[in-house]
Structure formats: structure tokens, C-alpha cells
Amino acid sequence: MSGVFGRLGGVFASNAAKLRRAEALILAGDGFAAFKMLVPLAQASLPRAEFLVGRAYLEGNGVPRAVRDGAYWLERAAEHGDAEAPGLLAALHVQGLIGAHASRDDDAAGLAANGASSALFGVADTVAPNYDQALVWARRAAAAGTADGQALLAYILTAGPEEMRDAEEAERLYRLSAEAQCPQGCLGYGLALLRKNDPALNSEAFRWIGLAAAANLATGFYLLGVMTQEGRGVEADLAAAVGHYREAAVRNLRAAQGRYGLALLEGKGVAKDVQEGESWLRRAALQGDVDAAALVGDLYSRGGDLPPNHAEAAMWYRRAAEGGHRAAARALGLMHLNGLGTPRDPEEAARWFRLSAEAGDTASRYDLASLVLAHEAAPAEATRTREWFEQEAAGGDLVGAYNYGICLAEGVGVARDEAQALVWLRRAAEGVVNARYWYGRLLAEGRGTTADPVEARKWISQAADAGMLEALVAMAEFLVNGVGGEKDHPRALELFERAAQAGHVGAMFAVGAMLGGGHDVPWDRPAAQAWFRKAAERGHAYAQLMLGRYLARGLTEAANVDEARFWFTQALGNGLGEAEGDLAALPQADQPAPAGLNAG
Numbered sequence: 001m002s003g004v005f006g007r008l009g010g011v012f013a014s015n016a017a018k019l020r021r022a023e024a025l026i027l028a029g030d031g032f033a034a035f036k037m038l039v040p041l042a043q044a045s046l047p048r049a050e051f052l053v054g055r056a057y058l059e060g061n062g063v064p065r066a067v068r069d070g071a072y073w074l075e076r077a078a079e080h081g082d083a084e085a086p087g088l089l090a091a092l093h094v095q096g097l098i099g100a101h102a103s104r105d106d107d108a109a110g111l112a113a114n115g116a117s118s119a120l121f122g123v124a125d126t127v128a129p130n131y132d133q134a135l136v137w138a139r140r141a142a143a144a145g146t147a148d149g150q151a152l153l154a155y156i157l158t159a160g161p162e163e164m165r166d167a168e169e170a171e172r173l174y175r176l177s178a179e180a181q182c183p184q185g186c187l188g189y190g191l192a193l194l195r196k197n198d199p200a201l202n203s204e205a206f207r208w209i210g211l212a213a214a215a216n217l218a219t220g221f222y223l224l225g226v227m228t229q230e231g232r233g234v235e236a237d238l239a240a241a242v243g244h245y246r247e248a249a250v251r252n253l254r255a256a257q258g259r260y261g262l263a264l265l266e267g268k269g270v271a272k273d274v275q276e277g278e279s280w281l282r283r284a285a286l287q288g289d290v291d292a293a294a295l296v297g298d299l300y301s302r303g304g305d306l307p308p309n310h311a312e313a314a315m316w317y318r319r320a321a322e323g324g325h326r327a328a329a330r331a332l333g334l335m336h337l338n339g340l341g342t343p344r345d346p347e348e349a350a351r352w353f354r355l356s357a358e359a360g361d362t363a364s365r366y367d368l369a370s371l372v373l374a375h376e377a378a379p380a381e382a383t384r385t386r387e388w389f390e391q392e393a394a395g396g397d398l399v400g401a402y403n404y405g406i407c408l409a410e411g412v413g414v415a416r417d418e419a420q421a422l423v424w425l426r427r428a429a430e431g432v433v434n435a436r437y438w439y440g441r442l443l444a445e446g447r448g449t450t451a452d453p454v455e456a457r458k459w460i461s462q463a464a465d466a467g468m469l470e471a472l473v474a475m476a477e478f479l480v481n482g483v484g485g486e487k488d489h490p491r492a493l494e495l496f497e498r499a500a501q502a503g504h505v506g507a508m509f510a511v512g513a514m515l516g517g518g519h520d521v522p523w524d525r526p527a528a529q530a531w532f533r534k535a536a537e538r539g540h541a542y543a544q545l546m547l548g549r550y551l552a553r554g555l556t557e558a559a560n561v562d563e564a565r566f567w568f569t570q571a572l573g574n575g576l577g578e579a580e581g582d583l584a585a586l587p588q589a590d591q592p593a594p595a596g597l598n599a600g
């Protein structure tokens with residue numbers, strides 16, 4: 001018998017030596033040779049060899065990465081008593097890397113290389129975690145007394161499903177792990193202290209988190225930055241906070257890259273460097289930080305320190321919008337609407353406005369409503385828009401009542417019902433200027449009721465007094481024609497001029513028409529021609545016709561037949577048929593003007 005035990009002892013001694021040799025090869029960077037030596041040892045059920053083979057598969061060290069194979073060998077190692085395997089298996093389950101997500105080899109490699117729990121306190125995002133299996137393995141790791149296992153179990157008891165959570169037990173485990181100098185335990189215990197929201201504990205939390213940072217945990221640096229910026233547990237110091245963010249950023253922590261990039265962009269706590277800031281924001285965005293992606297989009301959209309690049313802006317806005325950033329979704333919708341950095345596509349614009357609106361952006365609802373009213377959105381968008389506004393109106397919101405009234409008046413997403421439109425617009429008119437204009441307009445036109453120009457004039461006058469452009473123009477027309485009251489041409493001209501100065505093209509034409517004669521205001525043909533030109537340059541067909549006539553007849557200056565021809569042609573191209581006669585009356589380009597053309 002002694003011979004048998006002697007031979008077995010020799011085998012064990014030989015295997016132990018081979019195992020030590022394999023581990024030395026791993027440290028020396030020769031993963032291929034190490035793996036070749038480890039496989040027969042693992043097949044002989046040596047727990048440490050099984051663990052190392054499993055980790056090699058996860059890291060792709062000496063063998064192609066394969067999470068399933070790695071998990072298989074880790075499970076064998078755990079069943080045979082290896083202390084490290086349960087913790088790594090638990091981490092794989094928490095990260096969702098076993099089973100349906102076994103192909104996520106890069107994340108698995110990070111777990112294997114950095115330890116069982118390090119990625120849980122770093123940059124990795126959990127995907128379809130299996131907390132039930134993770135809990136089983138984490139309990140085994142913690143029971144074995146490993147500090148990593150204790151930290152991992154505490155993490156599951158803190159961040160797992162509600163029914164698994166046990167904050168008190170998690171804090172106890174974090175403390176045990178921290179006292180054993182486990183960086184993840186230090187970080188977790190510091191976070192546990194912060195969650196108590198007790199200012200007296202902030203200094204102690206800062207100390208433990210500082211130990212995690214000293215062990216190069218990126219999240220430790222990031223939290224030091226947050227605490228230093230806010231003055232929690234340490235005197236507030238923005239420059240020091242930015243320094244912590246930088247340390248976390250260079251360690252590839254997404255949130256820190258975003259904060260450090262923003263600090264550089266704004267020059268807060270660090271010298272301003274827009275290009276370097278953009279670079280860090282871009283890194284964060286590429287890792288999925290939607291706020292950073294939106295900021296990069298803003299940089300390229302608005303220009304300034306960096307040259308504007310609308311195509312680049314659209315790309316970053318899309319990345320942010322697809323991640324649920326509502327402001328970026330609206331910005332992308334506006335780019336599609338205006339053809340900036342992307343072909344003009346109103347229906348695509350409407351889609352992004354809707355997504356932004358559904359995420360809570362009120363302005364996007366109005367953007368979408370404008371497209372719907374202009375018949376540039378898909379029919380389904382009209383129904384959604386009307387439903388939003390109807391709900392708001394029913395809830396007592398006056399702006400919602402106004403918009404719902406417009407939907408009823410114009411038949412947007414619902415059968416036209418002008419009588420009901422009047423009801424909602426009258427309700428909204430108590431607090432919404434635009435509703436006063438629309439209510440007056442429907443009364444003036446007799447839509448949904450008998451026409452009442454006197455009452456219409458009263459409501460439109462109120463909207464005009466509040467400065468609404470369309471109301472200014474409508475009220476001026478009432479004053480010109482004496483609708484609902486007395487004529488007052490001087491007052492009408494004043495209102496038209498206010499609207500024209502604010503950019504209303506129709507008002508520009510109206511000012512020209514009043515100053516050109518035939519109204520109870522002094523004539524001023526040079527000023528009339530100037531206003532006709534302003535409106536003509538903005539595409540107003542009648543202004544183009546009148547400008548052509550002024551130029552052809554030389555009403556304010558020497559006749560200019562060539563320019564008159566140009567404006568008559570523009571008016572005709574805009575559908576104004578009467579310009580055809582004016583155009584025909586002009587002399588040919590090589591003929592003198594007929595006598596009396598300039599007579600006025």
C-alpha cells in the first residue's frame with residue numbers, strides 16, 4: 001500500500017508543480033503555453049486548474065474567448081471547492097453574460113481580468129441579469145470568507161430585485177469586506193453610508209470611497225469628484241472635483257467622461273478647452289451617455305468655438321434621441337423639418353417630434369401640431385395630436401383647450417365641429433392670447449354660429465393689444481373696412497406697421513398699399529415702394545406685382561423696365577395671373593419704352 005500512496009503523492013506533487021509552472025507562465029504573459037499545461041490538470045479535476053482554464057476562456061488568454069466554456073470550467077472549479085470561482089460565476093450572472101448573452105466576450109474578459117465584482121462597481125451595464133443564480137453563487141463566495149464574495153453578495157442585496165434586497169445585511173457585508181481592504185467593499189460601504197443621508201457620516205463615507213479610489217476603482221474617483229463638488233464630507237473645491245473626474249475618465253468611466261468633458265467645455269474648475277472637452281464628451285457618448293451625445297450635437301449645430309457641421313450634429317442628436325433624450329429628439333426633428341444636415345423630411349420630423357412629446361417635451365407637441373395643420377405629417381400623427389390636446393383640455397389646461405379647439409375647427413384628427421371649437425376656444429380665451437384671436441376669427445367668419453363682427457372685433461382687439469401678429473393684421477383690416485365698428489385708417493396703418501416691423505409679410509404689403517394712396521392717411525410712394533420691395537423679396541405675389549408697376553411707371557424714381565419685368569415674372573410664377581397683362585405691356589428688351597409709360 002505504501003507504494004501506491006507513494007506513487008499518488010508523486011502524482012500530486014507533479015501536478016502541483018505543473019500548476020505553479022502554468023501560473024508563472026500566465027504572469028509572464030505566455031497564455032498559450034499556460035493553457036496547454038492547464039487543460040490536462042483541469043481534466044484531472046484540480047480545482048485551481050479548472051478555475052484558471054475557465055478564466056482563460058473568459059479572457060481569451062491562450063484560447064479564443066468563449067463565455068459558455070468559461071462558465072462550464074468555473075462551475076466545475078466551484079463544485080470542487082475553489083474559493084474564487086463562485087464569486088466570478090455570480091458576477092457573470094449579474095452581468096447577464098451566461099446563457100442568452102454569452103457572446104458578450106469583451107465584458108466577460110473585463111470581469112475575469114479585474115476580479116469577480118470589479119465591473120459591478122465600474123462601467124458595465126447589466127443586461128438581462130439572472131439574480132437568482134447570482135445569489136446562489138454569491139452566497140457560496142461569501143460563506144467561503146472571501147472579501148470579494150462578501151462585496152458581491154452585498155451588491156446583489158442592494159441592487160437586485162426588490163424581494164432580494166436587505167440593506168442592513170448588505171451594509172454588514174460591505175463593512176466586513178471593507179475592513180479586509182477589498183476595494184469593492186470600501187466603495188460599497190462608503191455608498192451605504194451615503195445612502196443614510198446623515199451629514200455626520202459624510203466624512204467617513206469620503207474616507208472609505210477614497211480607499212477605493214486609491215485602489216484605482218474608477219467609480220471611487222468619480223464619487224470623490226461628486227462629493228468634492230458638492231462639499232459632502234470635504235470642503236467644496238471645483239478644481240479638485242474636476243481632477244477626480246479626470247482620473248475616473250481616463251479609467252473609462254462613462255459618467256466621469258461626460259462631466260470632465262463638460263468642465264473643459266465650460267472652463268469650470270479647469271482651463272477651457274473646447275476641442276478637448278468635445279473629445280471627452282464624444283467618448284462618453286460612444287459608450288451610451290445620451291446627455292453627452294446631445295451636448296456634442298449642440299456643439300456642431302450651434303457652432304461657435306467649433307465650426308458648425310449640421311451633418312455631424314444630426315448624427316449625434318440621433319444617437320442621443322435613440323437613447324431617449326427628448327431635447328435631442330426635438331432637435332433632430334427640427335433638422336429634418338428644415339433640411340439641416342439631412343434631407344428635408346417632414347414626416348420624419350413629425351416622428352421625432354412625437355417621440356420627444358411622448359417623453360414629456362411640451363414644445364414638441366406644438367411642433368407636431370404645426371406640421372399636422374400644414375398637412376405635412378402622416379394622418380396617424382393628426383389623431384395622436386388631437387388626443388393629447390383633448391386630454392389636456394379635459395383636465396382644465398387652457399393651452400390644451402386652445403389646441404383642441406383648433407383641431408375641431410380645422411378637422412385635425414377628428415371630424416370638423418366648429419360649434420364645439422367655439423366652446424373650447426371661448427374657454428381658452430380667458431387665458432390664452434391666441435385663443436382670443438381664433439375665437440374672434442370664427443365669430444367674424446360665422447363658423448359654428450351666426451356671424452358677429454362686433455363681438456369678433458372685441459376679441460381680436462384684445463389679442464392685438466397683447467401683440468399677436470395675426471391679430472394685429474386682422475384688427476387693422478377691421479379698422480380699414482369698418483368691420484364691427486368705425487373705420488380708423490391711421491390706427492390701421494399703425495397696427496400694420498407694427499406687424500410689418502416684426503416680420504409679417506402680409507403686413508408689409510398692406511403698409512405699402514396704404515401709403516401708396518386711396519386711404520385716409522398721407523401718401524408716401526417712396527416708402528410704399530420700399531415696403532413693397534420688402535414683401536416682394538419674401539415671395540408676396542401682390543407685392544411683386546405692385547413693385548413691378550412702380551418700377552415700370554417710374555412712380556418714385558426713373559423707370560426700370562428690366563427690373564419691372566423680373567418682378568412681373570416672379571408674380572406670374574407665384575400664380576398671380578393678372579401680372580401677365582403687365583408683363584405683355586412692357587416693351588421688348590431691344591425696343592424703347594412706349595411714350596407715356598412713365599406718366600404714372
